[in-house]
Amino acid sequence: MTSSQPASYDLLTQAWLPVVDLNGRQELVSLARLVLSAHRIRRIVGETSSMTAALHRLVLALLHRAYGPASEEEWAQLWKLPSLPSTPLVGYLRGQESRFDLFDAQHPFLQCTGLARLVPATAAKLVPYRSVGNNVTLFDKTIDSDQVLLTPAEAARWLVTVQSFDPGGMKTPFEKDKSSQRAPCALLGVVLVEGETLKETLLLNMLTYRPEHEQPAPSTADDGPIWEQKTSPSPLPDKRAPRGWTDLLTWPARRILLSAQQTDGALVVNGVTITPGVRLNTELVHVEMMAAFRKPSGPKGQPKRDAPMLPVRLHPVRGVWRHSVELLMTNLWEEGRTRQRPRTLEQISELAERGHLPADAVYTLRVFDQKLDSKGTVVETWLEEVVPAPVAVLRSRDKTLGGLLGCAIAYADNVGAALRHMQRNYRVEKQGNRENKRVTPTWSLDVEYWPKLTRPFATYLVDVARASEEGESSQEPTNVWQKQVAAIARHAADRWAEGSPAEGRDLLLRGKHQGQFLGRLSELTRTFHAEAAAYIITKEAA
Secondary structure: OOOOOOOOOEOOOOOOEEEEEOOOOEEEEOHHHHHHOHHHEEEEOOOOHHHHHHHHHHHHHHHHHHHOOOOHHHHHHHHHOOOOOHHHHHHHHOOOHHHHEOOOOOOOOOOOHHHHHOOOEEHHHHOOOOOEOOEOOOOOOOOOOOOOOEOHHHHHHHHHHHHHHOOOEEOOOOOOOOEEOOOHHHHOOEEEEEOOOHHHHHHHOOOOOEHHHOEOOOOOOOOOOHHHOOOOOOOOOEEEOOOOHHHHHOOOOEEEEEEEEEEOOEEEEEEEEEEEOEEEOOOHHHOOOOOOEEOOEOOOOOEOOOOOOEEOOOOOOOOHHHHHHHHHOOOOOOEOOOEEOOHHHHHHHHHHHOOOOOOOOEEEEEEEEEEEOOOOOOEEEEEEEEEEEEHHHHHOOOHHHHHHHHHHHHHHHHHHHHHHHHHHHHHHHHHOOOOOOOOOOOOHHHHHHHHHHHHHHHHHHHHHHHHHHHOOOOHHHHHHHHHHHHHHHHHHHHHHHHOOOOOHHHHHHHHHHHHHHHHHHHHHHHHHHHHHHHHOOOOOOO
16 A cells, blocks of 8 residues: 555445345445445345455454354244344444455455555455466457556455466565465355345354354354454464364465555556465365365266265256256265255255245355466456245255256266267268267357256256155156247257358258267166156055
């Protein structure tokens, strides 16, 4: 900070958080207003999916420290209230107001004053889509000599995002260490359960919080967000395990210090110093509550028993609904061994069992992710998808429901593989050398197929959940799903066959491979109906 700039930018009272209210209107609100008016807000919507996820995690850390809740009963009381009460928030913040000052001289928010001896780089370093140095992006024309100025609100949002999602790679060293580990959320797909209002969303993602009793495990009595630290963090890199859930939610993956100045009577951020921060000294599967994990499958589709559990990630083309079993359902034998759904869903299931949530409710899982380049240092794109989360599915311990959903997803996977084989086999035969010619893969068929299955599967998931809750047969929605998958696949195959000029032998070749695909589709459909029948309750039984 320069001596001429104002003393503070208070994140508790200044408007910096982007939200959409219940009428669809976008606005910026302060941190305190966001919490106390959460019942009037639809959701937080950041400039990128990573920003949206990071801001939710920041707010959750604050709410856990202010409201707990220490038990399911306390959670239920908060759920019943029309709005979040102000007394716990005011009591928690009393004496800590300066910790939420973006430019506090001793404890600037999420920053490290020990970096003041280093020369700041351009403020563009905070923004992933700005071209800086080796970070060349497609559409941004920023060059190193350009001066990038950010408002304090913009800088605050990107500061929170960088701490959660910054890719790994070389950073400015404070002394010698340049290497930085990926920030925790850059390693997984962050799962958020959404309700009808932001108040509902925040509560649905708030676990029972009693760190002195190791809840949620593995929290400790020393847990707390970074702004509660008594001293400014050391500028040197560190490595440790999280002290608890709010510690991880505000994990200082980078040491950062903003530089600001007055320009035309306004305070702006004109530079930033970013160095390696705290490396996570544990596996995320043991500490992360807002992600799903699974063991990779072997050649026969079975989980590799000796492999570590990996986070479920988003794919640029294939929908997250393909992981609905891992995301939504529990399995008494496999949970914690070969797969693990987000722990927030486990609590929602328990709350519904005890009558605190309606059994027929359908919430939304919103999953946030980002795709990095081949070196893992530059963000290529941000990803965000939704999938319905019926409480009936979250509560289900019935293997038949999980088996039916698994069959439905496997059918779509197998049909998608048959489409790719059709295209590949055609190209190999056209080139005339099946053994030695390398065939370049293409995503055209995937684009024609996978995105179009998202909405049909969402409908199917809600329908089978309702049938399960009411004890009815899932035969009809299963038949509808199969027909929709087949129709979308046939349309994709038709588009492929008609997609480029072909005549003579090439036309016959395309027809041959399309015909083989249709035969394979019929075979897959018969297999699907035979396998699904084992999991479908008959009308007589229902």
